[in-house]
Amino acid sequence: MGRRRIAALLLAWMAVAPVRAADALESFAVTEIAPGNFVHYGRIEERSPDNLGDQANIGFIVGGQCVAVIDPGGSLAVGRALRAAIRRITDKPVCWVIFTHVHPDHIFGAAAFREDKAVVVGHENLPRSMAQRARPYLNALKRDLGDLAAGSEAIPPTRLVVDETVLDLGGRSIRLKAWPVAHTDNDVTVLDESTGTLWLGDLLFVDHTPVVDGKITGFIEVLDRLAALEVPLFVPGHGKTAVPWPQALAPERDYLALIVRETRAAIKRRKTIEEATDEVGLTERDKWVNFDDYHRRNVTTAYTELEWE
Numbered sequence: 586m587g588r589r590r591i592a593a594l595l596l597a598w599m600a601v602a603p604v605r606a607a608d609a610l611e612s613f614a615v616t617e618i619a620p621g622n623f624v625h626y627g628r629i630e631e632r633s634p635d636n637l638g639d640q641a642n643i644g645f646i647v648g649g650q651c652v653a654v655i656d657p658g659g660s661l662a663v664g665r666a667l668r669a670a671i672r673r674i675t676d677k678p679v680c681w682v683i684f685t686h687v688h689p690d691h692i693f694g695a696a697a698f699r700e701d702k703a704v705v706v707g708h709e710n711l712p713r714s715m716a717q718r719a720r721p722y723l724n725a726l727k728r729d730l731g732d733l734a735a736g737s738e739a740i741p742p743t744r745l746v747v748d749e750t751v752l753d754l755g756g757r758s759i760r761l762k763a764w765p766v767a768h769t770d771n772d773v774t775v776l777d778e779s780t781g782t783l784w785l786g787d788l789l790f791v792d793h794t795p796v797v798d799g800k801i802t803g804f805i806e807v808l809d810r811l812a813a814l815e816v817p818l819f820v821p822g823h824g825k826t827a828v829p830w831p832q833a834l835a836p837e838r839d840y841l842a843l844i845v846r847e848t849r850a851a852i853k854r855r856k857t858i859e860e861a862t863d864e865v866g867l868t869e870r871d872k873w874v875n876f877d878d879y880h881r882r883n884v885t886t887a888y889t890e891l892e893w894e
């Protein structure tokens with residue numbers, strides 16, 4: 586192969602390489618799990634230019650007059666793919682973008698809905714949490730996605746959920762509930778009242794190792810309150826399952842309860858935090874994807890919470 590030919594090939598590759606990365610979301614699919622409730626299932630894998638932060642389950646609800654987005658996804662590219670999916674289904678305006686909580690895989694696509702002048706909605710604690718974390722989260726996004734992170738932005742909510750808020754989408758009400766500290770200190774669930782579909786954000790992990798960034802005992806208490814509800818259909822924050830409610834909550838609750846039990850026992854035996862992270866909860870390893878990425882941090886969080894009991 587001549588040098589000129591190689592140069593031409595290299596130029597051609599450089600021209601298509603960014604496009605190939607941007608095409609990572611070309612097959613962006615949404616599933617209508619209940620009338621008017623559309624879910625995009627994110628991938629259970631580490632963030633990379635190949636997935637552009639498409640890691641969380643996100644989606645939207647279509648009412649008679651308005652669309653409400655539930656989490657715009659992990660980057661502007663994901664938010665744009667979600668917006669394009671909405672536009673394939675309806676031309677009704679996106680009136681609300683609801684954040685289920687602060688984590689970057691759920692929030693960074695919000696700028697895709699700026700042109701819709703959508704009102705951004707979140708837990709009353711979300712503005713404070715977002716103010717503290719926006720910069721480190723954005724730096725990490727740029728580290729992982731490089732130029733493909735461009736335009737991704739943490740947009741603070743202007744409408745806050747204190748206890749409960751009902752939004753009217755036009756002949757369809759959705760009920761937003763702000764929960765006490767659990768997965769984070771700013772967890773919100775969304776209930777589509779006409780179909781009984783409950784969007785849980787990261788209060789429910791399926792397959793993906795549960796993450797505790799709030800309070801582990803609070804997380805269990807919230808799960809017990811959720812389990813008492815009648816929920817015909819639900820959307821986890823990560824993963825999907827055919828197991829019905831409330832049994833679908835059991836693996837996560839068992840995991841969290843085991844950590845609490847074993848961490849309390851370790852503290853009682855005067856184990857250090859390092860010793861506890863080496864031994865607590867390891868029997869759960871085979872039940873979860875990405876266990877090694879999150880488990881030790883969960884035990885650390887649990888230890889610092891439980892050592893003051």
Ligand SMILES: [Zn+2]
Nearest residue numbers: 686688768787
């Ligand atoms: Zn989360």
